[in-house]
Amino acid sequence: xxxxxxxxxxxxxxxxxxxxxxxxxxxxxxxxxxxxxxxxxxxxxxxxxxxxxxxxxxxxxxxxxxxxxxxxxxxxxxxxxxxxxxxxxxxxxxxxxxxxxxxxxxxxxxxxxxxxxxxxxxxxxxxxxxxxxxxxxxxxxxxxxxxxxxxxxxxxxxxxxxxxxxxxxxxxxxxxxxxxxxxxxxxxxxxxxxxxxxxxxxxxxxxxxxxxxxxxxxxxxxxxxxxxxxxxxxxxxxxxxxxxxxxxxxxxxxxxxxxxxxxxxxxxxxxxxxxxxxxxxxxxxxxxxxxxxxxxxxxxxxxxxxxxxxxxxxxxxxxxxxxxxxxxxxxxxxxxxxxxxxxxxxxxxxxxxxxxxxxxxxxxxxxxxxxxxxxxxxxxxxxxxxxxxxxxxxxxxxxxxxxxxxxxxxxxxxxxxxxxxxxxxxxxxxxxx
Ligand code: CTP
Numbered sequence: 260x261x262x263x264x265x266x267x268x269x270x271x272x273x274x275x276x277x278x279x280x281x282x283x284x285x286x287x288x289x290x291x292x293x294x295x296x297x298x299x300x301x302x303x304x305x306x307x308x309x310x311x312x313x314x315x316x317x318x319x320x321x322x323x324x325x326x327x328x329x330x331x332x333x334x335x336x337x338x339x340x341x342x343x344x345x346x347x348x349x350x351x352x353x354x355x356x357x358x359x360x361x362x363x364x365x366x367x368x369x370x371x372x373x374x375x376x377x378x379x380x381x382x383x384x385x386x387x388x389x390x391x392x393x394x395x396x397x398x399x400x401x402x403x404x405x406x407x408x409x410x411x412x413x414x415x416x417x418x419x420x421x422x423x424x425x426x427x428x429x430x431x432x433x434x435x436x437x438x439x440x441x442x443x444x445x446x447x448x449x450x451x452x453x454x455x456x457x458x459x460x461x462x463x464x465x466x467x468x469x470x471x472x473x474x475x476x477x478x479x480x481x482x483x484x485x486x487x488x489x490x491x492x493x494x495x496x497x498x499x500x501x502x503x504x505x506x507x508x509x510x511x512x513x514x515x516x517x518x519x520x521x522x523x524x525x526x527x528x529x530x531x532x533x534x535x536x537x538x539x540x541x542x543x544x545x546x547x548x549x550x551x552x553x554x555x556x557x558x559x560x561x562x563x564x565x566x567x568x569x570x571x572x573x574x575x576x577x578x579x580x581x582x583x584x585x586x587x588x589x590x591x592x593x594x595x596x597x598x599x600x601x602x603x604x605x606x607x608x609x610x611x612x613x614x615x616x617x618x619x620x621x622x623x624x625x626x627x628x629x630x631x632x633x634x635x636x637x638x639x640x641x642x643x644x645x646x647x648x649x650x651x652x653x654x655x656x657x658x659x660x661x662x663x664x665x666x667x668x669x670x671x672x673x674x675x676x677x678x679x680x681x682x683x684x685x686x687x688x689x690x691x692x
């Protein structure tokens with residue numbers, strides 16, 4: 260029987276003793292407190308998939324803070340942070356390895372796509388509130404039953420068959436984010452929806468369920484999707500599951516989108532290798548590429564609903580992208596080219612490099628800008644120009660811009676020739692003899 264399978268040998272093989280010992284200690288302490296603890300969610304699923312789960316989630320039938328406190332007292336070097344808002348605790352061992360403690364809960368959805376009402380419950384209630392059978396398994400941590408699998412929905416069988424199955428027929432209506440979570444799981448683990456869930460998906464779409472989901476929640480799920488390494492592969496699922504409308508008014512007309520996104524990912528990797536310390540939101544260049552052939556009016560409609568950061572820059576990029584090859588061709592001087600790139604965000608430049616991958620002149624110009632031109636230190640800053648006798652104000656800004664351009668065009672390279680150049684331009688008075 261699936262429910263009584265003992266996973267100890269598998270656990271030992273996959274995780275080794277340090278992690279298991281830590282879980283054993285937690286299970287023992289939880290038992291002492293009379294609040295049994297279970298390993299739940301993605302880590303149990305990943306165990307069967309033979310994937311190393313970086314994050315461990317432990318569900319407790321009782322007070323998480325009390326358990327965290329007892330672990331701190333009894334486990335050498337352990338400490339925790341409690342999040343009162345969610346009633347969760349992050350427990351860290353002496354090596355700084357963290358694990359999430361959450362109280363088992365029962366969820367009730369007062370309306371479709373609304374946030375659920377939450378009450379304390381037992382492990383069975385906690386598994387019953389989950390998205391898919393493969394995510395609704397638990398492993399007992401109490402000493403007498405350590406390593407025993409709880410699998411009330413036969414998640415192990417679905418995992419083996421590669422099927423994502425909801426726990427009940429209203430699941431997608433209760434929480435449409437499960438559809439996008441499903442799409443991500445299907446992509447990452449090469450799974451498909453169970454046949455009855457394709458039907459549930461169809462019903463949820465007919466009920467226009469996504470219009471009832473808040474823009475913030477939808478955007479969060481879309482962002483995770485856009486950040487998927489296997490995003491190019493996920494596109495065929497967007498087609499099969501009829502979900503393109505979430506991102507654009509119509510599916511892409513040609514089948515070049517996967518290649519385009521893959522090129523975008525390669526450019527992002529290139530840039531992160533060049534500048535590892537530079538923070539870069541992967542989802543913005545991906546969205547730019549997905550929207551490169553969509554009208555600005557349609558894009559505006561999506562942007563109105565989602566809390567996308569820097570939306571005006573994103574729109575500006577999309578406006579510039581189609582004409583870029585021509586605009587750059589007309590720009591003769593290096594400074595003119597750099598000025599064009601300066602009006603585009605880094606995300607937009609990466610998108611341009613993907614769109615115009617077969618235009619080496621454009622790609623080289625983009626690389627030169629990203630690697631060198633945008634970071635060129637100016638020979639003088641505003642303060643220094645003032646000590647040379649220039650007045651603060653808009654004209655100073657103009658002078659700084661002229662200096663930058665002269666520098667980009669190779670006319671100046673240091674303080675001395677920059678000063679001579681300013682004299683020649685009539686910006687500084689000639690040197691007294
Ligand atoms: N979960 C759920 N419904 C949600 C969100 C989460 O049922 N809308 C449950 C699932 O059981 C899931 C667990 O909470 O396994 C943890 O969620 P999350 O961390 O988002 O995903 P993981 O399954 O852990 O997958 P991964 O971290 O590998 O993406």
